[in-house]
Structures are given as structure tokens and as C-alpha cells.
Amino acid sequence: MPTACRPVSGERPGRLIALLSAGLCLLAPWPIRANAVTDYPSLVEHARTLAQQAYEPRQVTLPPALQGLDYDAYRDIRFRPDQSIWRGQDLPIEAQFFHLGLYYDTPVQIHLLTADGVQTVDYTTNLFDYGSNPTPTDVDQHMGFAGFRLHYPLNRPDYKDELIIFHGASYFRSLGAGQWLGLSARGLAIDTGERSGEEFPVFTQFWIEWPRRDARQFRILALLESQSVTGAYEFLVTPGTTTTTEVRATLFRRGEFTKIGLAPLTSMFQYGEEVPRPPHDFRPEVHDSDGLLIHAGDEWLWRGLVNPARLTINAFQTDQLHGFGLMQRDRDFSSYQDLEAHYHQRPSAWITPQGDWGEGSVELVQIPTQNEVNDNIVAYWRPKAPWPADEPLEFRYRIAWQHAELAGPDAGRVIATRIARAAELDGLHRYVIDFAGPALSELPEDVELTPDLGFPPHFVVAEQIGFRNPETGGWRLVIRGKLKPESGQPAELRASLLTPERQRVTEIWTYTEPGN
Structure with a gap:
């Protein structure tokens, strides 16, 4: 029999119980390893134990209806918002899940940390709208998910926006008010850019702390696994105009890497x-x-x-x-x-x-x-x-x-870099760097700034000049230079602007001029 989830500190679980009774989302204790994790220290011990064991990739056999999906077909599988965990509970966040499929083929188990222990969210097709895809049959309720996301009213009180998303390997990304999803963070990078190939650790299990009604910060625990490393992670997410994610991690080696x-x-x-x-x-x-x-x-x-x-x-x-x-x-x-x-x-x-x-x-x-x-x-x-x-x-x-x-910095920041390439191989390139910011716009009108350049011997600088840019209220630095034809090596360039007293009033612009 599934065990109904009970909330932390007396919150009522009414919506979750309704899901259970309707058979839409089975919440039952996961095997002992998941139940043994109740806080960060216990997760650390779990990761330590796993590091002593051989790595076994987590795999799941998808139902025939989910095999061979292309990008558009996978995107057509959507979580049903009305099935969100904590929907209608007058709690600050809701949880939704991502379906396995396409290149999201590593199952992720998701648990809830409640006042009565750990409860596991089981997979069921009733949580998803499959769009033009056939609904899978004969599925395993322990199949797991590809990830999850938390929703929070970032932009208006009557609608919960995406707050943080964990989807694929150890990738996660978050949003502040008024933002659109863009770059991602990762739990760990191993051998990135190495000739031997990159290893991608995976968050295989999550524990989401049941939120209090007045909560303004949300806790997530995650287990990271790979051939070389196991790790315990804690994320404290604080929503706002600038959303912050506090990350704590403890890693254990289980193999070799560069x-x-x-x-x-x-x-x-x-x-x-x-x-x-x-x-x-x-x-x-x-x-x-x-x-x-x-x-x-x-x-x-x-x-x-x-x-x-x-x-x-x-x-x-x-x-x-x-x-x-x-x-x-x-x-x-x-x-x-x-x-x-x-x-x-x-x-x-x-x-x-x-x-x-x-x-x-x-x-x-x-x-x-x-x-x-x-x-x-x-x-x-x-x-x-x-x-x-x-x-x-x-x-x-x-x-x-x-x-x-x-x-x-409080000093001038680089706001644009433009490069005019010489038409001839032995010609001079022109690097145009714009600096702007209060520290520059507030300088006296008669001040003269001096370019401060750093470059290797195989790069020739023919001209360097800095002057005010009235359109930005900042300064423009123009450098004319080139690599020596015989060098064939890239050159690392550095440039900033100094006052007559040799005080740096801009950050340092850096650029690599590629070799032949």
C-alpha cells in the first residue's frame, strides 16, 4: 500500500492525498538507500559508501511508444500542470517532472523529505500529456523521470513561474524575475576539452524538502554519480529579482581522471x-x-x-x-x-x-x-x-x-569589442574596445587617460590611443597591431586605461589573437 506523504511542520498534504487516492501519483517508500537520506550529512555518507563500489550506469528500458523519439516528438510530451506536486495547497512552490526519452535516457528518482520520512514520487502516464505520441502501456511505476522543475510566483502573485530546473546529466539553471531561460550550471565538469573525451556525471536521485507555507528559501539534495566520482550536493534556492542558488558539495573519488x-x-x-x-x-x-x-x-x-x-x-x-x-x-x-x-x-x-x-x-x-x-x-x-x-x-x-x-568593478567595464581585419596578410588589424560606467562618466572633462597594454614579443603594436566616447559617456580604446608573420603562434592581449597618476580606472580587456 502506498504511504500518504505528510508535510513538514504541520502543513496539510491534501492535494497529494487526492492524487494518491485517484491513482495519479503513487508515493511510496523507495529502497533503503533513498530512505536513509534525511539530511545532508546522511547523503554524504551515502555518497562515501557508493564511492567504494564499482560504477553501474543506471538504465531503464523505455516502452516501445517512447523509443526512437525525435526532438519534436519528445517536446510534444508535456507534464500536466494540474498534476503538480503541492498544487492547490497554498504553498509557495510546485514541482513538475520531465519525461524520459530522446537523449534523456538516464532515470532520475525523485523523493520528498517530509516530517514522517522520505517518500518517493513514482512514474505514471497520468502525469503527462503525450500530444501526438501514443500513450505508453505496461509501464513500470519505478521507471523514474528525466528531471524536475520547481515553480514559484516570480513575476506576479497569481502565477507560478519556472524557478529552477534540473534536466539532463548534472545540468541545472534558474531564473530571476523578468528573465528568460538561458545559460546553465552543472554540478561538476570532468575532463572538459580533453582529447580523451569528457565524462558527464549525473544527478541520479533528488530529495526535495517539503516547503513551509511561509518559506522564502527551498532546499534540494542531490546524489551525483559517474565512473570517477560520487558526490553529495545541497542546493538552497532563494527567489527574487536576482535568484541565488547556494551550493554545498562533498565529493569522493572512485576512479581516475585528468x-x-x-x-x-x-x-x-x-x-x-x-x-x-x-x-x-x-x-x-x-x-x-x-x-x-x-x-x-x-x-x-x-x-x-x-x-x-x-x-x-x-x-x-x-x-x-x-x-x-x-x-x-x-x-x-x-x-x-x-x-x-x-x-x-x-x-x-x-x-x-x-x-x-x-x-x-x-x-x-x-x-x-x-x-x-x-x-x-x-x-x-x-x-x-x-x-x-x-x-x-x-x-x-x-x-x-x-x-x-x-x-x-566600480571602474569602467567593457561594453563592446569590435575588430576590423586587415585585407592583406601583413596588414594591421584594428581592435576597438568601448569602456563605460559611472567611474568613467564622472571623471573631470580635462582628464587624459593612458592606455596600458600587455602583449607578447611576436605581436606588433603600431598605434594605441584612448579618447572619450560621447555617445556612451565612457572611453574608447583603439589598438592597431598584428602578429609577426613568422611567429604562427597566438598572442594573448591585455588592455586597460590609467589616470595620469597610474590608477587603473577600467577592468582589464583580454583577447587571444589566433595564430596561423
């Missing part, structure tokens, strides 16, 4: 203002994020994203990381002209480490792409110190899903 990336972010960049738009597309720019921002030591660095000709990896080393993020700085609709994708409303994601992460580097991986469908940008923190096989790796951080009030 590198590990903490707090990874994944985004899409097809093209921006630095290159002409493709002739077949009317939109001036297409991207979920336009740059990587890093705060390390007393420096702020900006790296504009590119769609490279071949896979590139850049590492920004530091022993004092304050934060990093993939940002969507350009918020002007005219830069995108897309009434469907709303790229000007995609969130930025800013990572703030909790505690000292020590020495390491922020790595940026950029992969060539011909379209806007696939993510091709990854950024993460790579610790310098090796991870001992017999010790857990513990870390915490905060993700802020932001609007235009981006994390950044």
Missing part, C-alpha cells in the same frame, strides 16, 4: 558584434552570454566570448579568486532583434566562492558551433592542488542569476 572543474557554467555563443552577421540571418547577434568576467586579487578581467575556428582552452591563473561568471552584458533589444529567443533578457550567472579555494585557474573552453542549438561555452574553476584519492573534496559557492545589475 582534471576536474568546480562550479561549471555552460552557455552558447554563435556570433556577436565583433564579426559580421551571417548572410542568412537577420539578427545582429546570437548568444546567451557575451563574456567571461573574473575577479581575482585586485584585478577584474573581461574576456569577450568568440565562436572559434577550432576548440580553444584559456586558463586564467590566480591564488585569490573572488568570483567569476558568464555574463550577458548587452541588454539592448536592438542588438538581437529576436522576439522569440529574448536574448536581451537571458540571465548572467556569477559564482562567488565561499571560503578560500586556494590556487588554481578559471578555465574557459570554447567550441566551434554552426548554430544556436548547442551550448559551446564552458567556464569552471580548476584547483591547482591535486585531489588525494583517500580524502573527500568539500566546497561551497553561490550562484547569482542576474539582470543588468551585473557583478563587476
Whole structure:
């Protein structure tokens, strides 16, 4: 017999009991491993035990009606909103689920943490509208889901919007008020960009804490599994104009790998203002994020994203990381002209480490792409110190899903990078960088700023000049330069603006001029 879910701290479970009695959503205790997880410490012990066991990929046999679905057919399977967990309970959130199918083929078990213990949400076809697809028959109620999402009234009190989504591998993304879904975070990155191939850890089980009626923060526990690692994760989600996700993780090694990336972010960049738009597309720019921002030591660095000709990896080393993020700085609709994708409303994601992460580097991986469908940008923190096989790796951080009030320095920020390529191979390229912000607009009219450039010997700079940009209230820096023809190697460029007293009043623009 299924056991009715009872809420935390006296909330009434009426809607859930109604679902049970109607046979729409069986909630029964999951096997002992799931029931043993009641809080973060018990999840840590569960992950520790799993790390001593061989990795067994979780697989499920889909009913014939769900096999071989294409993209459109899978999208036609929709969760029935009236079957949402906590619907009609006067609680701040509701939970909905994603169906297995297409390339979402790893089953995810979802549990609820209640005052009376752990209850598992079982799969049933009654939770979904299959659209033009036939409804599966002879299904296993323990088949699981592809993921879930929480809904919360972000924009108006009478409608619950998507708040946070976990769907596929260890991917998750969140929204603040007025935002459209864009870039994603991941639980962990393993061997990203390596020739040996990337390993994708998977969140295989979730425990969602039953919400209180007055709750303004929501707790989710997750178990991560892969060939090389097991991990316990805790997510505290606080909705708002800027929604924040507090992440706590404890990892255990179970195998070998080349590198590990903490707090990874994944985004899409097809093209921006630095290159002409493709002739077949009317939109001036297409991207979920336009740059990587890093705060390390007393420096702020900006790296504009590119769609490279071949896979590139850049590492920004530091022993004092304050934060990093993939940002969507350009918020002007005219830069995108897309009434469907709303790229000007995609969130930025800013990572703030909790505690000292020590020495390491922020790595940026950029992969060539011909379209806007696939993510091709990854950024993460790579610790310098090796991870001992017999010790857990513990870390915490905060993700802020932001609007235009981006994390950044009080000094001038890079708002645009444009590059004019020389027609001849031995000609000079022109790099035009616009800085703007209150720190620049408030400078005295007669101040003169000096360009501060850094470049390797195999890059020749013929001219550098900085001057006011009256249209932005900021400053424009123009650099004319080129690689020495015989070098054939890429060149890392850095540029900022200084006052006559040698005080830096802008963040540092960085760019890699590709080699031959």
C-alpha cells in the first residue's frame, strides 16, 4: 500500500492525498538507500559508501511508444500542470517532472523529505500529456523521470513561474524575475576539452524538502554519480529579482581522471558584434552570454566570448579568486532583434566562492558551433592542488542569476569589442574596445587617460590611443597591431586605461589573437 506523504511542520498534504487516492501519483517508500537520506550529512555518507563500489550506469528500458523519439516528438510530451506536486495547497512552490526519452535516457528518482520520512514520487502516464505520441502501456511505476522543475510566483502573485530546473546529466539553471531561460550550471565538469573525451556525471536521485507555507528559501539534495566520482550536493534556492542558488558539495573519488572543474557554467555563443552577421540571418547577434568576467586579487578581467575556428582552452591563473561568471552584458533589444529567443533578457550567472579555494585557474573552453542549438561555452574553476584519492573534496559557492545589475568593478567595464581585419596578410588589424560606467562618466572633462597594454614579443603594436566616447559617456580604446608573420603562434592581449597618476580606472580587456 502506498504511504500518504505528510508535510513538514504541520502543513496539510491534501492535494497529494487526492492524487494518491485517484491513482495519479503513487508515493511510496523507495529502497533503503533513498530512505536513509534525511539530511545532508546522511547523503554524504551515502555518497562515501557508493564511492567504494564499482560504477553501474543506471538504465531503464523505455516502452516501445517512447523509443526512437525525435526532438519534436519528445517536446510534444508535456507534464500536466494540474498534476503538480503541492498544487492547490497554498504553498509557495510546485514541482513538475520531465519525461524520459530522446537523449534523456538516464532515470532520475525523485523523493520528498517530509516530517514522517522520505517518500518517493513514482512514474505514471497520468502525469503527462503525450500530444501526438501514443500513450505508453505496461509501464513500470519505478521507471523514474528525466528531471524536475520547481515553480514559484516570480513575476506576479497569481502565477507560478519556472524557478529552477534540473534536466539532463548534472545540468541545472534558474531564473530571476523578468528573465528568460538561458545559460546553465552543472554540478561538476570532468575532463572538459580533453582529447580523451569528457565524462558527464549525473544527478541520479533528488530529495526535495517539503516547503513551509511561509518559506522564502527551498532546499534540494542531490546524489551525483559517474565512473570517477560520487558526490553529495545541497542546493538552497532563494527567489527574487536576482535568484541565488547556494551550493554545498562533498565529493569522493572512485576512479581516475585528468582534471576536474568546480562550479561549471555552460552557455552558447554563435556570433556577436565583433564579426559580421551571417548572410542568412537577420539578427545582429546570437548568444546567451557575451563574456567571461573574473575577479581575482585586485584585478577584474573581461574576456569577450568568440565562436572559434577550432576548440580553444584559456586558463586564467590566480591564488585569490573572488568570483567569476558568464555574463550577458548587452541588454539592448536592438542588438538581437529576436522576439522569440529574448536574448536581451537571458540571465548572467556569477559564482562567488565561499571560503578560500586556494590556487588554481578559471578555465574557459570554447567550441566551434554552426548554430544556436548547442551550448559551446564552458567556464569552471580548476584547483591547482591535486585531489588525494583517500580524502573527500568539500566546497561551497553561490550562484547569482542576474539582470543588468551585473557583478563587476566600480571602474569602467567593457561594453563592446569590435575588430576590423586587415585585407592583406601583413596588414594591421584594428581592435576597438568601448569602456563605460559611472567611474568613467564622472571623471573631470580635462582628464587624459593612458592606455596600458600587455602583449607578447611576436605581436606588433603600431598605434594605441584612448579618447572619450560621447555617445556612451565612457572611453574608447583603439589598438592597431598584428602578429609577426613568422611567429604562427597566438598572442594573448591585455588592455586597460590609467589616470595620469597610474590608477587603473577600467577592468582589464583580454583577447587571444589566433595564430596561423
